[in-house]
Amino acid sequence: MIIGYARVSTEEQHLDAQIAALKEAGAERIFADKISGSKRKRLELDRMLEQLRRGDVVLVTKYDRLARSLTALLEIVAHIEATEVGFRSLAEDIDTTTPAGRLVFHVFASIAQFERERIRERTMEGLEAARKKGRVGGRPPALSKDQKAEVLRLKGEGRAMKDIAALFKVSLATVKRV
Known part of the structure; x- marks a missing residue:
């Protein structure tokens, strides 16, 4: 059918x-x-x-x-x-x-796989070049170095993590990672 x-x-x-x-x-x-x-x-x-x-x-x-x-x-x-x-x-x-159709499809698939791998290689090369120039990719940190130190100080004083998260307007997970 x-x-x-x-x-x-x-x-x-x-x-x-x-x-x-x-x-x-x-x-x-x-x-x-x-x-x-x-x-x-x-x-x-x-x-x-x-x-x-x-x-x-x-x-x-x-x-x-x-x-x-x-x-x-x-x-x-x-x-x-x-x-x-x-x-x-x-x-x-x-x-x-058909045999010819399967061949065409699989050649097409192989070319696509090759292109995916080349894109990945170029991306990795670009990231490495950026790192060598001192640039770091990704999202900026939610808390600065000083804020992280303050989180640790507050936690050491016995403050609840959810209160600390609310104080800095970040997620509980962010505070837990610190």
Whole structure:
């Protein structure tokens, strides 16, 4: 069975064009969500994945309808393939039901993995260069060195940590870390 999946990000958007294209391409059943693709928990996507049977084909108009990130797409397609189901994307002309289509998809996935690793390397190199220049990334500390000393002094006097947190307008966890 060819099973279509359509998604738009907001309630105001329409699924009509995707549903028409999926039907024209042979989808016999269509699941549709109106939710951001960055959300992993999607009611209709999860229902579709639960109902897949060996030999089915999941069909989307564009792969970003199934997932916004390539990592998420690879994860979902791996689940689909584990149940011996094919995957087709009309816009990208990906079809894992054929040997050539599987090759194209896996080359695509390998390139994406390579790019993720290169981004990580460049990020680490940039952070190291910034550290050598004396810059430190991340959020600024909630308490200065003097404030931390005052927290310790107050705690030593027996003040309750939640009172200290309120005094400095920080979370209890911040005081506990000091």
